[in-house]
Amino acid sequence: MHPSHSSSSIAAFLSGRLLLQEEIPFPLPDSPNTERLPGISKKKQTFYCERCGNDQQDRFAVFPCARCKTMCPYCRHCLMMGRVSGCTQLVHWTGPEPPHEGNGTLQWSGQLSEGQSAASRAVVQAVRHNSEQLIWAVCGAGKTEVLFRGIESALLAGKRVCIATPRTDVVLELAPRLQKVFPGTTVTALYGGSPDRHRYSPLVVSTTHQLFRFYQAFDVTIVDEVDAFPYSYDTSLQFAVQKARKPESALIYLTATPNETWQKECRQGNRPFVKIPARFHRQPLPVPLLSWCGNWRKATQKGRLPANVKDWTMKRLQENKQALLFFPHIDSMQKALLLFQQLDPLITSVHAEDPQRKEKVALMRTRQLPLLLSTTILERGVTFPNIDVAVIGAEDDVFTESALVQIAGRAGRSADFPDGEVRFFHYGKTKAIVKAVSHIEQMNREGIERGWLDR
Structure with a gap:
């Protein structure tokens, strides 16, 4: 991408992102709207990675750095996303967001089951009230369709939505499905090496790893398959989800199998959830x-x-x-x-x-x-x-x-x-x-x- 260096094109590229200087394919003009953060900071004499939240000292190393001419520390934990080192700066846009283009109206003629309808209403409420919601739905219940109305309500209100999932193949399956039912909105698919990675859009489908590159970007974050590896085991991915959402925003989790802690919280009334115990075709789950x-x-x-x-x-x-x-x-x-x-x-x-x-x-x-x-x-x-x-x-x-x-x-x-x-x-x-x-x-x-x- 080689945008003209107008503030609108810079905003479209940088908005909601937290990028290494070398990930930006054009020279950055001096602007009060670009903030630079240190890639690695020191907290109580220990290193802390500002991109992935890593504070485990054994996940840092040093290398002879050509830029700062010292033995420079770097974060090994998120190295696959490009090296964050002691003299690296992360760039963040603080100016206004680009205006939403297109029409966020849903074009889908399908019918929801009773269970799906109850969950769909809960998603819409979470979007409107910037609250958290767990959708606990059996495999094959039709979780994607449950999201449609909530996404529409967000897009029509000018909000930015991200659906994050642990695996690339789910991103590749989900993005075209959403593009089909939201034809007036640009849907961006983000995964390692994806061609969309420089594009700004109001509806983003992303692997959880790609969220390391975002900062306070989304009004609605939907985490699909929240129980799946690696998200369920990797606290830095959970950190990435929190970092990518705006301070006032909705967070919706989808899973067929919440972990024991979450199941207990649901039973005790400490976690808002909607359960869909039946598939849309009204036949029981096969019992092993x-x-x-x-x-x-x-x-x-x-x-x-x-x-x-x-x-x-x-x-x-x-x-x-x-x-x-x-x-x-x-x-x-x-x-x-x-x-x-x-x-x-x-x-x-x-x-x-x-x-x-x-x-x-x-x-x-x-x-x-x-x-x-x-x-x-x-x-x-x-x-x-x-x-x-x-x-x-x-x-x-x-x-x-x-x-x-x-x-x-x-x-x-x-x-x-x-x-x-x-x-x-x-x-x-x-x-x-x-x-x-x-x-x-x-x-x-x-x-x-x-x-x-x-x-």
């Missing part, structure tokens, strides 16, 4: 069936699949029913893959580092793969209309209650096929397995009590 499969690791190392795992797989192949099989780790999955391929050579696997990840998911969507083995990378954010789901090694620590509920939530999402089977193959029941099943059963009970399920 538990099957003991013995020492499955040992079996696969010896070149065989546990008998009940093999039977389950054969049944799907014979019935031409697609399935996802989740494994705790890449190495155990790849060993098992060779055994599954003896049953059908088209069976393949996918994981986070797989360069063909997108292509394999697309093949699964077009029903060209019978079964797909996966690590937890596909536990959320993907929808295949008619699949069964199995977890091999459900007792592994990687399968938390939240992960198991999300995995079970891959089945039965479509109104045409609401009855997918979910099977947890395990070598011993864990607390997480028991709690996940009980969580799903409880949601179905609440759906029935509220009259939101047909059976």
Whole structure:
């Protein structure tokens, strides 16, 4: 981007951002509206990164700096976003925001279920009153549609909205969906290396990591999948969300599986929330069936699949029913893959580092793969209309209650096929397995009590 250096183009580039001098692709004129902050400050004799909030001293290091000719400290924690060092300045715009262009009217003719309508009203109220709100909605409840009216109300009031999510693939899926229903508004998608990253817009869909580059930018911040890794484990990402919102602003959280602390706060009335315990198609969530499969690791190392795992797989192949099989780790999955391929050579696997990840998911969507083995990378954010789901090694620590509920939530999402089977193959029941099943059963009970399920 090479804007003319008028104050309006500088405002459009810098507004709401906190950027390294070298991230700004034009010389900055002296202006009372640009504020410069030190990249690293000292608090009580310890370093503090002004961009990511890191104050852990072991996450800082020093290097011989060509600019200040000293051994200069830098923050290792947010290094992937460009180096913040002791002599770096972060630039922030303090002038007026650019005017909103376009029309924020929602163009969507769909209908909300009763549960979605209740949550939608709560989102609109949070936007109007600059308050916090948790939307606790089962997998497949239609969380995105719940946001539409709240986003519209914000845009029409001249407010700036950000939807933050932990994963790039969710940004890539969400941005075009929002652009379609808000055709009069520019929707910006932000992720590592995204082409939109220099553009100002009133509606932003961003990975949580990209929020390190913002400061008091948004009137409404919506955090999707608040329970998901890495956001749930990384306090600096939580710091980034708080830093990116304006002091007076709305904060809305979306999740199917709040952590135990949040669930307790909801029960005790200390956290405002709306629960959607039923899917929009009014059919119950598939309840996982538990099957003991013995020492499955040992079996696969010896070149065989546990008998009940093999039977389950054969049944799907014979019935031409697609399935996802989740494994705790890449190495155990790849060993098992060779055994599954003896049953059908088209069976393949996918994981986070797989360069063909997108292509394999697309093949699964077009029903060209019978079964797909996966690590937890596909536990959320993907929808295949008619699949069964199995977890091999459900007792592994990687399968938390939240992960198991999300995995079970891959089945039965479509109104045409609401009855997918979910099977947890395990070598011993864990607390997480028991709690996940009980969580799903409880949601179905609440759906029935509220009259939101047909059976």
